[in-house]
Amino acid sequence: xxxxxxxxxxxxxxxxxxxxxxxxxxxxxxxxxxxxxxxxxxxxxxxxxxxxxxxxxxxxxxxxxxxxxxxxxxxxxxxxxxxxxxxxxxxxxxxxxxxxxxxxxxxxxxxxxxxxxxxxxxxxxxxxxxxxxxxxxxxxxxxxxxxxxxxxxxxxxxxxxxxxxxxxxxxxxxxxxxxxxxxxxxxxxxxxxxxxxxxxxxxxxxxxxxxxxxxxxxxxxxxxxxxxxxxxxxxxxxxxxxxxxxxxxxxxxxxxxxxxxxxxxxxxxxxxxxxxxxxxxxxxxxxxxxxxxxxxxxxxxxxxxxxxxxxxxxxxxxxxxxxxxxxxxxxxxxxxxxxxxxxxxxxxxxxxxxxxxxxxxxxxxxxxxxxxxxxxxxxxxxxxxxxxxxxxxxxxxxxxxxxxxxxxxxxxxxxxxxxxxxxxxxxxxxxxxxxxxxxxxxxxxxxxxxxxxxxxxxxxxxxxxxxxxxxxxxxxxxxxx
Amino acid sequence: xxxxxxxxxxxxxxxxxxxxxxxxxxxxxxxxxxxxxxxxxxxxxxxxxxxxxxxxxxxxxxxxxxxxxxxxxxxxxxxxxxxxxxxxxxxxxxxxxxxxxxxxxxxxxxxxxxxxxxxxxxxxxxxxxxxxxxxxxxxxxxxxxxxxxxxxxxxxxxxxxxxxxxxxxxxxxxxxxxxxxxxxxxxxxxxxxxxxxxxxxxxxxxxxxxxxxxxxxxxxxxxxxxxxxxxxxxxxxxxxxxxxxxxxxxxxxxxxxxxxxxxxxxxxxxxxxxxxxxxxxxxxxxxxxxxxxxxxxxxxxxxxxxxxxxxxxxxxxxxxxxxxxxxxxxxxxxxxxxxxxxxxxxxxxxxxxxxxxxxxxxxxxxxxxxxxxxxxxxxxxxxxxxxxxxxxxxxxxxxxxxxxxxxxxxxxxxxxxxxxxx
Numbered sequence: 085x086x087x088x089x090x091x092x093x094x095x096x097x098x099x100x101x102x103x104x105x106x107x108x109x110x111x112x113x114x115x116x117x118x119x120x121x122x123x124x125x126x127x128x129x130x131x132x133x134x135x136x137x138x139x140x141x142x143x144x145x146x147x148x149x150x151x152x153x154x155x156x157x158x159x160x161x162x163x164x165x166x167x168x169x170x171x172x173x174x175x176x177x178x179x180x181x182x183x184x185x186x187x188x189x190x191x192x193x194x195x196x197x198x199x200x201x202x203x204x205x206x207x208x209x210x211x212x213x214x215x216x217x218x219x220x221x222x223x224x225x226x227x228x229x230x231x232x233x234x235x236x237x238x239x240x241x242x243x244x245x246x247x248x249x250x251x252x253x254x255x256x257x258x259x260x261x262x263x264x265x266x267x268x269x270x271x272x273x274x275x276x277x278x279x280x281x282x283x284x285x286x287x288x289x290x291x292x293x294x295x296x297x298x299x300x301x302x303x304x305x306x307x308x309x310x311x312x313x314x315x316x317x318x319x320x321x322x323x324x325x326x327x328x329x330x331x332x333x334x335x336x337x338x339x340x341x342x343x344x345x346x347x348x349x350x351x352x353x354x355x356x357x358x359x360x361x362x363x364x365x366x367x368x369x370x371x372x373x374x375x376x377x378x379x380x381x382x383x384x385x386x387x388x389x390x391x392x393x394x395x396x397x398x399x400x401x402x403x404x405x406x407x408x409x410x411x412x413x414x415x416x417x418x419x420x421x422x423x424x425x426x427x428x429x430x431x432x433x434x435x436x437x438x439x440x441x442x443x444x445x446x447x448x449x450x451x452x453x454x455x456x457x458x459x460x461x462x463x464x465x466x467x468x469x470x471x472x473x474x475x476x477x478x479x480x481x482x483x484x485x486x487x488x489x490x491x492x493x494x495x496x497x498x499x500x501x502x503x504x505x506x507x508x509x510x511x512x513x514x515x516x517x518x519x520x521x522x523x524x525x526x527x528x529x530x531x532x533x534x535x536x537x538x539x540x541x542x543x544x545x546x547x548x549x550x551x552x553x554x555x556x557x558x559x560x561x562x563x564x565x
Numbered sequence: 566x567x568x569x570x571x572x573x574x575x576x577x578x579x580x581x582x583x584x585x586x587x588x589x590x591x592x593x594x595x596x597x598x599x600x601x602x603x604x605x606x607x608x609x610x611x612x613x614x615x616x617x618x619x620x621x622x623x624x625x626x627x628x629x630x631x632x633x634x635x636x637x638x639x640x641x642x643x644x645x646x647x648x649x650x651x652x653x654x655x656x657x658x659x660x661x662x663x664x665x666x667x668x669x670x671x672x673x674x675x676x677x678x679x680x681x682x683x684x685x686x687x688x689x690x691x692x693x694x695x696x697x698x699x700x701x702x703x704x705x706x707x708x709x710x711x712x713x714x715x716x717x718x719x720x721x722x723x724x725x726x727x728x729x730x731x732x733x734x735x736x737x738x739x740x741x742x743x744x745x746x747x748x749x750x751x752x753x754x755x756x757x758x759x760x761x762x763x764x765x766x767x768x769x770x771x772x773x774x775x776x777x778x779x780x781x782x783x784x785x786x787x788x789x790x791x792x793x794x795x796x797x798x799x800x801x802x803x804x805x806x807x808x809x810x811x812x813x814x815x816x817x818x819x820x821x822x823x824x825x826x827x828x829x830x831x832x833x834x835x836x837x838x839x840x841x842x843x844x845x846x847x848x849x850x851x852x853x854x855x856x857x858x859x860x861x862x863x864x865x866x867x868x869x870x871x872x873x874x875x876x877x878x879x880x881x882x883x884x885x886x887x888x889x890x891x892x893x894x895x896x897x898x899x900x901x902x903x904x905x906x907x908x909x910x911x912x913x914x915x916x917x918x919x920x921x922x923x924x925x926x927x928x929x930x931x932x933x934x935x936x937x938x939x940x941x942x943x944x945x946x947x948x949x950x951x952x953x954x955x956x957x958x959x960x961x962x963x964x965x966x967x968x969x970x971x972x973x974x975x976x977x978x979x980x981x982x983x984x985x986x987x
Contacts, residue, residue, distance in 0.1 A: 154610060464902070477914070479914065479916075479917035479919070480917065481917055482884070482885075482887070482916060482917045482918070483884065483915075484915075484917065485913070485914055485915040486912075486914050487911070487912060487913045487914060488910075488911060488912040488923065489909065489911045490908075490909060490910060490911070490925065491907070491909050492906075492907065492908040492909065492925055492927060493614075493905075493906075493907050493908075494897070494899065494905065494906050494907075494908075494927040494928075495904075495905045496899075496902065497899035497900065497901060497902055497904060497928070497929035498929050499899075499927070499928060499929075500926075500927075500928040500929075501925075501926065501927050501928065502924070502925070502926045503908075503910070503923075503924060503925040503926070504922070504923070504924040504925075505910075505912065505922060505923050505924070506920075506921065506922040507912055507914050507919065507920075507921040507922070508919065508920050508921070509917045509918055509919070
């Protein structure tokens with residue numbers, strides 16, 4: 085297996101391909117966190133009084149909280165006072181692409197988001213977030229015709245304050261957890277989506293996040309509301325430039341699904357995972373994602389491909405409140421080099437005949453440590469609730485780890501729940517079988533890993549499925565042996 | 566029982582002089598550590614589903630001489646008459662009716678400690694281990710020398726019989742020499758009201774030795790039964806654990822098995838039957854510290870009324886423990902609306918050439934299966950009990966020892982009769 089060893093080595097030594105820093109003037113407030121900073125953020129964003137109050141309440145609550153330590157991740161303590169909580173590219177309120185800083189456009193091009201060509205190419209509206217402030221949003225008009233609201237969070241606060249006030253914090257309250265509370269206090273921007281009654285969103289909605297500007301934590305806030313009978317598919321994806329200092333990302337995503345509606349939320353995450361040898365400089369990704377199936381027959385589906393970040397702490401969850409509602413979680417997580425991931429989901433069954441499916445695939449290589457942590461809770465009223473969970477892990481190399489911590493809590497006897505998990509390496513017999521048929525070890529391995537993840541990739545929208553497969557190639561392909 | 570009542574009981578035991586002076590500092594050390602840690606609460610990850618109210622609410626006291634039986638005991642009512650039995654009654658060793666087969670050396674804890682210059686294992690993994698060390702009574706050690714096979718099972722019978730709130734902390738060591746073997750039964754019986762039993766058992770299996778361990782928890786439903794079992798396995802040793810639990814208001818098993826030698830095998834099984842407000846928590850940790858080891862954890866529960874259960878099984882595969890083969894399975898049957906089951910089968914893996922899997926299911930009896938059986942003329946109660954029996958038999962069938970098996974079946978039958986309702 086010396087050939088495989090070479091492949092492992094060459095891939096494990098691969099440097100992050102998308103690392104670069106864009107040099108743009110940006111408006112940044114000095115590092116530090118106090119009530120003044122929050123007032124300043126709120127003031128700069130011209131927010132209404134109630135939102136400032138809400139931020140301050142969150143901040144006061146956050147001061148009383150302690151950093152959670154139950155997750156199986158190690159990272160140096162974060163100095164929250166050394167982070168700058170607001171950073172925005174100087175030019176704002178652009179009416180056309182010509183006004184956008186050419187350097188910025190170049191960055192997007194490197195990322196593969198040609199804003200100019202997008203309209204023709206993909207039919208995807210992109211709300212590009214570049215260091216906390218949305219720069220440009222496309223396809224607004226077409227969406228407007230359908231009645232869909234898709235805009236940056238700050239615009240939503242200005243233009244649709246009633247909707248924001250009604251739903252903000254209903255799924256993830258400001259008291260929820262350490263990082264969500266921090267986010268509630270200092271979030272700068274994000275995306276807002278509202279799909280009106282009976283509307284099927286005419287296109288996939290997509291936001292590209294990109295972290296820039298050293299020492300700037302990103303605190304995004306996304307709120308998606310699907311009204312009765314509506315349907316929306318939302319895509320989120322990101323890459324980030326190389327950094328020496330750790331960057332904190334504490335986003336909050338809230339989904340609200342009303343009667344008969346469907347929300348599909350897909351993520352491809354490929355942030356800088358840190359220096360390959362030391363793990364230094366990678367992104368800390370502490371994300372709270374949660375959706376509520378508020379009324380009957382609603383459906384929320386999370387799909388994620390996690391290949392980046394030094395530390396990932398992420399549990400996209402579904403609260404299945406309405407009868408017959410459905411929650412789904414499909415995940416592929418890859419940890420290589422010194423990456424650590426503690427990720428999974430929570431399915432809380434409250435309504436009758438609620439169903440949830442969890443498919444989690446973990447791949448751990450190098451010195452990566454990966455944990456699946458999932459909770460399935462079937463409450464008393466959840467008659468005939470049904471859950472199926474499957475969590476499989478592949479280990480590549482002898483110094484990585486894969487851990488599975490499911491929490492299963494059943495309080496209703498009519499519920500049926502199943503959980504299964506396996507952990508293994510790629511079988512020598514599988515490789516041998518492929519070799520025997522003339523397939524090189526390298527191809528065999530990528531075939532096996534792709535096959536391993538297929539169940540999840542199939543759930544991704546077309547545009548993302550391609551990107552995800554590519555990402556897997558970059559991060560892993562061939563490093564299996 | 567609050568901290569101050571623990572303290573006053575501790576002062577009492579320190580004034581007694583059963584043990585040599587070596588024990589006092591060990592007790593003190595353990596008790597101080599316990600005071601530092603305190604009793605677990607629901608914020609502790611390992612205790613989040615278990616409420617220790619039955620311990621906290623009642624003040625237990627040490628067992629006195631007056632709690633020993635006034636007249637000779639008859640143990641035939643506890644079944645299993647073809648085994649050698651060591652009887653512990655309310656924490657008091659009953660020498661006159663106890664026996665061990667030849668080949669087994671039974672020595673008191675004091676002698677065992679002296680023989681080993683008091684360098685004996687003092688587990689401190691949980692506060693209950695520390696409590697046990699602080700309050701240990703009726704301590705002894707079973708030693709089986711190299712190459713000796715013990716055919717007849719050895720049983721240790723804990724009988725609790727009192728109206729008063731007694732706490733008992735039995736401490737026991739089992740040392741199996743190279744290539745020796747034994748079948749060992751722990752049996753908990755008794756009809757008492759509030760009773761707090763916190764036992765620690767430390768097992769050491771030398772190379773190529775075998776132990777088949779049964780734990781029958783059949784004590785009254787007002788008892789608190791905490792069992793702390795620590796198993797150390799050398800290479801090619803074989804350990805099988807079977808628990809049958811239907812007693813106790815609050816039951817908690819902490820079983821930690823370390824597979825330290827190449828090719829060790831460790832199979833841990835448990836069947837739990839609960840009703841009313843019983844709560845039984847099984848907390849199992851299997852650590853693979855050497856290559857080529859095999860382990861499994863199979864646990865099943867049947868829960869009636871408002872009873873609740875926890876299965877918290879963890880398999881740790883350390884770096885270098887290649888070729889590990891490990892399985893976990895937890896299946897639970899909820900018979901009533903108020904029943905609650907928490908299942909956390911966990912895998913922690915730091916080696917790549919391993920095969921590990923786990924599975925967990927929780928649900929009610931299959932309505933289609935019930936209908937099928939009823940359509941063939943059986944009434945609902947028989948149909949239900951047939952299905953429950955099928956669910957349970959997978960745990961009971963593999964037991965090799967016929968007498969133990971039929972004893973467990975008789976206990977199960979009694980439970981089933983009482984608990985199958987329309």
